[in-house]
Amino acid sequence: xxLILSFLVPPLIGFLLISLLWPSQGPLRxxxxxxxxxxxxxxxxxxxxIFFLWSVAFYPSRAGFAAVEAxxxxxxxxxxxxxxxTRGGSANPPLGPIANPRTHWILPGxxxxxxxxxxxxxxxxxxxxxxxxxxxxAIWNMRARFIFRGGDHWTDAFSGLxxxxxxxxxxxxxALIARGWVYVGQETVVVPxxxxxxxxxxxxxxxxxxVTVLRGKSQGLLAGLTLLxxxxxxxxxxxxLADIPLSFFFLATIALFRLQxxxxxxxxxxxxxxxxxxGLSAWTKxxxxxxxxxxxxxxxxxxxxxxxxxxxxxxxxxxxTGLAPVLTIILYYKTQLAPPNDLLSSLGSETxxxxxxxxxxxxxxxxxxxxxxxxxxxxxxxVTFLLASYxxxxxxxxxxxxxxxxxxxxMTLGTLLVGYFFAYIIIxxxxxxxxxxxxxxLFLQLWPSLLLVFFLVVNTPEQAMKPHPPPGKHSRA
Amino acid sequence: xxxHHLAAKTGVVLLIxxxxxxxxxxxxxxxxxxxxxxxxxxxQYERRFEGLKKILPPHGVVGYLSHRQAQDMRFDAGxxxxxxxxxxxxxxxxxxxxxxxxxxxxxxxxxxxxxxxxDHNLMQLRDFxxxxxxxxxxxx
Numbered sequence: 001x002x003l004i005l006s007f008l009v010p011p012l013i014g015f016l017l018i019s020l021l022w023p024s025q026g027p028l029r030x031x032x033x034x035x036x037x038x039x040x041x042x043x044x045x046x047x048x049x050i051f052f053l054w055s056v057a058f059y060p061s062r063a064g065f066a067a068v069e070a071x072x073x074x075x076x077x078x079x080x081x082x083x084x085x086t087r088g089g090s091a092n093p094p095l096g097p098i099a100n101p102r103t104h105w106i107l108p109g110x111x112x113x114x115x116x117x118x119x120x121x122x123x124x125x126x127x128x129x130x131x132x133x134x135x136x137x138a139i140w141n142m143r144a145r146f147i148f149r150g151g152d153h154w155t156d157a158f159s160g161l162x163x164x165x166x167x168x169x170x171x172x173x174x175a176l177i178a179r180g181w182v183y184v185g186q187e188t189v190v191v192p193x194x195x196x197x198x199x200x201x202x203x204x205x206x207x208x209x210x211v212t213v214l215r216g217k218s219q220g221l222l223a224g225l226t227l228l229x230x231x232x233x234x235x236x237x238x239x240x241l242a243d244i245p246l247s248f249f250f251l252a253t254i255a256l257f258r259l260q261x262x263x264x265x266x267x268x269x270x271x272x273x274x275x276x277x278x279g280l281s282a283w284t285k286x287x288x289x290x291x292x293x294x295x296x297x298x299x300x301x302x303x304x305x306x307x308x309x310x311x312x313x314x315x316x317x318x319x320x321t322g323l324a325p326v327l328t329i330i331l332y333y334k335t336q337l338a339p340p341n342d343l344l345s346s347l348g349s350e351t352x353x354x355x356x357x358x359x360x361x362x363x364x365x366x367x368x369x370x371x372x373x374x375x376x377x378x379x380x381x382x383v384t385f386l387l388a389s390y391x392x393x394x395x396x397x398x399x400x401x402x403x404x405x406x407x408x409x410x411m412t413l414g415t416l417l418v419g420y421f422f423a424y425i426i427i428x429x430x431x432x433x434x435x436x437x438x439x440x441x442l443f444l445q446l447w448p449s450l451l452l453v454f455f456l457v458v459n460t461p462e463q464a465m466k467p468h469p470p471p472g473k474h475s476r477a
Numbered sequence: 478x479x480x481h482h483l484a485a486k487t488g489v490v491l492l493i494x495x496x497x498x499x500x501x502x503x504x505x506x507x508x509x510x511x512x513x514x515x516x517x518x519x520x521q522y523e524r525r526f527e528g529l530k531k532i533l534p535p536h537g538v539v540g541y542l543s544h545r546q547a548q549d550m551r552f553d554a555g556x557x558x559x560x561x562x563x564x565x566x567x568x569x570x571x572x573x574x575x576x577x578x579x580x581x582x583x584x585x586x587x588x589x590x591x592x593x594x595x596d597h598n599l600m601q602l603r604d605f606x607x608x609x610x611x612x613x614x615x616x617x
Contacts, residue, residue: 110493117500124507131519131564134557142564150568153536161538161570162563222492229496231503380498386491393488464485 006183007194009069011036014043016076020083021272023264034213037205038256040198041248042273045280048172049329051179055147056332059154065182104218111221114228115204118237122197125238130189132196132240139165140242141192144177148187160339168338170330172284173242192240199245200237204228206248207448210255211455214262215397218462223455226387227448230377236444242285243441249281250291251448254409257299258456260315261405268318275322282330286341287445289330290419291412292323298411302404343423352426361431365424368435369417376443387454394464396457409453413446522558523565528605529581530566538570540577542612544584544593558583575599575614582610 018039022031047069054065131137142165146157157174158167173195180191204224212220227233237244256274264270278295281288296316303312355361377383420442427434533539541562545555562583563571571581575597582594585608594601599612 107493110497114496114500117504121504121507124504128507128510128517129519130517137519137564138560142567145564145567150536153568156536156568156570159570161572164560165563222489225496226492229499231499234500234503377499378503380495380502383495386495390488390492393484393491459485461485461489464488465482 002183002185003180003188003190003194005066006180006191007198009066009073010043010047011040012043013046013069013073013076014039014041016073016080017046018042018273020076020080021269023267023269031209031213033205034209037202037209038252038273040202041206041245041252042276042280044176044195044198044202044245045172045249045276045283045326047179048175049280049283049326051182052171052175052329052333055154055175055178059152065179107218107221107225111208111225111228114225118200118204118228118234121234122193122200122238125235126189126193129238130193132192132238136192136240139169140173140240141177143167143169143171143174144181144192145187147171147174147178148181155337158337158339163339163342166342168286168334168341169242170283170285170288171333172280173245193238196237196240196244199248200233203233203244203248203251203448206251206255207452210251210259211452214258214456216460216462219455219460222461223451226383226455227451230379230383230447232376232378232440232444233447235378236441241441243445246281246284246288247445247448249277249284249288250445251452252277253281253291253295254405254412254449255452257295257405257409258452261403268315271315271318272322275319275324276326277322278319279323279326279330283326285445287416287420287442291416294412294415294419295408298408298415299405301411302408306404308404342428343426351428355426358425361425364431365421365435368432368439369421372439372443376440377447391454391458394459394461397459397463406453406456409449413449413453416446519561519564522561525605525607525609526562526565529609529611532603532611533566533569533579536568536570538572538577539566540574540580540614541571542575542580542582542594542597542599544589558585575612578614580612580614582612584608584610 015035018035022035050069050072051065054068058064132141143157147154150156160167173192176195177192180195181187184191204227207227208220208224210220211223233244253274256270256277260268260270260274278288278292282292296319299315300309300312303309303315374384375382379386420439424431424435424439541559543555543558545558559571559573562581566581575594579602580594580597580599582589584593589608589610591601594610594612597612598615600615602611602613604610
């Protein structure tokens, strides 16, 4: 019972917060799917932050933590009901899909079949390997044990003596796991597995529902189906690593920017949520800090190019408001608890400068990047080749291709790739081994966001099959 | 026009086929894994330390000694064992050194040559009978 409760509270907190901030003033159930999947991921992130703050303030006392979350839940519910009662007439019409023609039954049938297959794969993987993959038990779950078992010594988790386990890594996943154990009252391998599964579900759901809202139901189902058909996504999702939660927050940030641009004009509440999602990405893994910097810089570059820097400033003001609370927590953690990062510590040293000047490292990293891109995903055949063929066959959607936030999203993802590339150039470990053990996971972090951009840019099946497409709507890739 | 229609249909069918085949392939691999179902090795490994956990202090730093190298995680078979020991004993911090008051011996199933710990100036406190031992440093 307490296990169910521990996983029911975060999405409820997320849902109430999102409903409060949702720009459309339609009924609560409007856009229920996209709200629910955003609520699932953001709610888990918020609960992780609350648990961390609670640990800093009151550990070893565990009594009362559930009461804090319950109070937050009740508070949000009271505020929301007050807001709904005082809203009166609906100033904004409910947001709806851009195009939502009838979808052939085959598409939802295939999507749900894939979803069930993925769920079975999750269960099989959990039975075989309940402690998760190597990094799960050696980093994330081990840190959760330190927090849960450590009492007033819980900060031993960040000891420099554990440098092999990267004690500076952010705490979203370990704090969530420890929080679940606190609710249950004991350690159980079900909690980290559920955290992992819920983030994977939220990622598939958010990708599918956001593309549905922006481009129509069949496009949304195809996007979700492609992600479910990427075995690496399922494999990493079952491994209990932090890459899938990170990919969720990347996706949420980019989707919320797009929703803001496309659907709302008179307020910027989606950007508040985007700021929060970007902050939570940095609370998940250090790569999130690079993402945070990239998204702010690329939006600036794009807006300056189209001479809309005032729009950028207004956007960033709201974005920063959503970001600030999470960023404060990260800054506190990084400056007060976590030891220095091993990669950053080596920057500027003679060896890292020598690595930067070593052209053979660029050649090797470039070669492995290209090979990974070509065979990414562990699918039945190359998903990269498949998507290129799909774009060629269905054509590009003229409306979407040049909107500033799509360009900014592509530039953000490109900047992350460049950042990852240079991280490998200076990495203080054996290069080929580092590439072979981590590159596919880094690509996977970007994969749901890339699929979002892809399915926003490519024609929907309905557009591509129109008897008389208007000029400019069928430009081939 | 028919060409556009056919091309689009081909694209959608290819995408659906890809997703379903990849999914099925992955599921079959998982379901027909020859090792499946097997009891998970990490839980089994952790159980070896249950007796030790009861007598060690709840927190602090302990040393670690093994007959296997754990210097380089790429090649040393002992690395996983060392990390798993830390995973099992958290929140106690385990360091790969015999220069601590308490030192854990992790020798797997192999017969333990006493020289391996006497050379490190260690005194055996307890042998748990499963390759796990507890030593105390003679000169704290």
